[in-house]
Amino acid sequence: MMQPNIPDTGLPRVVIVGGGFGGINLAKQLRKAPVQVVLLDRNNYHLFQPLLYQVSTAGLEPDSIAFPLRGIFGRQKNLHFRMAEVKGVRPAENTLETGIGEIHYDYLVIATGSNTNFFGNKLIEQHGIGMKSLIEAVQIRNYVIKQFEETLLLADKEEIKSKLTFVIVGGGPTGVEMAGAISELRKYILPKDYPELPLDCMDIYLVEMGPRLLPTMSEFSSAKALEGSQRLGVKVLLNTAVKEYDGQTLLLGNGEKIATKSLIWAAGVKGIPIKGFDKEILLPNGRIMVNEYCQVKGFDNILAIGDIAQMTNDPRFPRGYPMVAQVAIQQGKLVAGNLVKRLQGRSMQPFKYKDLGSLATIGRNKAVAEIGKTKLGGRFAWFIWMAVHLMSLLGFRNKMVVLTNWIYRYFTFDRGTRIIIKRGAANIVKLRQSILHPEQEEVS
Known part of the structure; x- marks a missing residue:
């Protein structure tokens, strides 16, 4: 089996599978950690999925909601990105099977996200x-x-x-x-x-x-x-x-x-698991069972975050956390901190989800926003929705392109x-x- 061209730095290797919200936030938080970060994704860009519907309805161009992963991490010296399709994992050997060869890991973080769930129909x-x-x-x-x-x-x-x-x-x-x-x-x-x-x-x-x-x-x-x-x-x-x-x-x-x-x-989404795990830890919705530290059940050095992870220790969410960006972002940051703590011999911190609110737009000047106990609807909620999504986009160019498109559409219909x-x-x-x-x- 061929070996991908990834330099051996002698540092503990953290392999992250998936360049979504969870994966990129985890990688960013590890920029100063004494580890080698290897980020894998089938695409060479991060996709801002909340605005996909605007691309599909001729509101935005595709490249305005996508940002190259290499552009995100161009200055992060401890990170190596490879565009690759992950085929499976051999946990007993700490080895990941990919389309570009076998990759050894010390820590593996699965952040593969979710896909459309047709519920078997x-x-x-x-x-x-x-x-x-x-x-x-x-x-x-x-x-x-x-x-x-x-x-x-x-x-x-x-x-x-x-x-x-x-x-x-x-x-x-x-x-x-x-x-x-x-x-x-x-x-x-x-x-x-x-x-x-x-x-x-x-x-x-x-x-x-x-x-x-x-x-x-x-x-x-x-x-x-x-x-x-x-x-x-x-x-x-x-x-x-x-x-x-x-x-x-x-x-x-x-x-x-x-x-x-x-x-x-x-009508629904399902996780995208990696082959190689026992069926006991895989749920029907494709998610992987994890503990309060995001560790995959039965493994000490394999973790899962975001849509793919099913954590049920929070009584507020007995069926697992919602498959939204904020969960992935917060879990990515927590796992990064816990990996550093482990390397220093300190105790890890359990995950506690902080709900920052929910937003949904209905149409022009129509949206709903829930922030804490505050519930808003109408034009003001619509402006909040736009502001939050605009700030969440990666890249100054993307922000300006999307803002310009929104202003143009608002006044010209x-x-x-x-x-x-x-x-x-x-x-x-x-x-x-x-x-x-x-x-x-x-x-x-």
């Missing part, structure tokens, strides 16, 4: 589409704009209706934000770019299995999200499960059917990136194939 997985990667977001944008273009060639009203009916499944922040963004495309872009098409030819559904939208937030925020979504013309279906989808017709749990060729799945980059993807099946096999794509 193969038909929906085949014909629907998730939104967890940059490729998926760009392909959704291609697909949505292509639906508009192809509809102009049709004469049958039912076929037009089916083509321009978009169903978003999942009433969490991603689903609410996506439904609002598509509704703004209908309101501001459809009459401008496609005046031949009447507005009533396009329907937007938001389907939630539970009794309210934004179930992890308060009743106040749920009510605001429902009211705001309905004002935007989104048809919200609560207490409604999705049963089957064949690419043409969506069958709901109550027996109703919706003719649609566009199903966007935002325009979306400047409504272009189709790649030919093809004429239907959802082809789209799913391109996402499952991204190496065949040529996304700019």
Whole structure:
């Protein structure tokens, strides 16, 4: 087996798998520690996932929410980044199997994040589409704009209706934000770019299995999200499960059917584990069981943070912490401090999650914000949402590009990136194939 070209510095080697929020914050905190940090990721960039939906609805360019990992750590001398696909781990040998060779570690931190969870429904997985990667977001944008273009060639009203009916499944922040963004495309872009098409030819559904939208937030925020979504013309279906989808017709749990060729799945996520662990520590949702120090159950030198880690010692979150950025960031910082403590022979500190609040945007001038006991809705919450997301972006250029785009869109009601980059993807099946096999794509 080949060995990757990683210098042996003689220092304890900390291998971090994943360049998401948890991985990069852990690596940053180790910049002055007496260790060698090896960061692995299948991509060479950090992706700001909370704004993926804006890329998929022609609001932002892909490179405005991605930042090169080498740019983050260019001055960190103890860090080596390698773009690699992790194949598995051999814990007994402290060895990680990757596409670029075997890598030895003294400490392994798994921060692989999460992916779309279709809950075992193969038909929906085949014909629907998730939104967890940059490729998926760009392909959704291609697909949505292509639906508009192809509809102009049709004469049958039912076929037009089916083509321009978009169903978003999942009433969490991603689903609410996506439904609002598509509704703004209908309101501001459809009459401008496609005046031949009447507005009533396009329907937007938001389907939630539970009794309210934004179930992890308060009743106040749920009510605001429902009211705001309905004002935007989104048809919200609560207490409604999705049963089957064949690419043409969506069958709901109550027996109703919706003719649609566009199903966007935002109903759940699952962890992305690494092969090599016993099934006893892997949960059905793909997460790995960890203790209060983020150590993987049964291992002293293997840790997991962020979406992939399932920690259930906090009575506030008996089913584990929410799969959000703040959990990953705080766990990354804690693990960095604990690794230094271990090297110094000191006791480690258990993880205590500090909830900094929750935000969700519904549409233009519409958002909800919960910070401590304060609950806000409307325009002020929308400005808070924008400020927090803008500050969280990496890179001054990205911040300026996103801010400029937001200001431009606010005053012009325009979306400047409504272009189709790649030919093809004429239907959802082809789209799913391109996402499952991204190496065949040529996304700019």
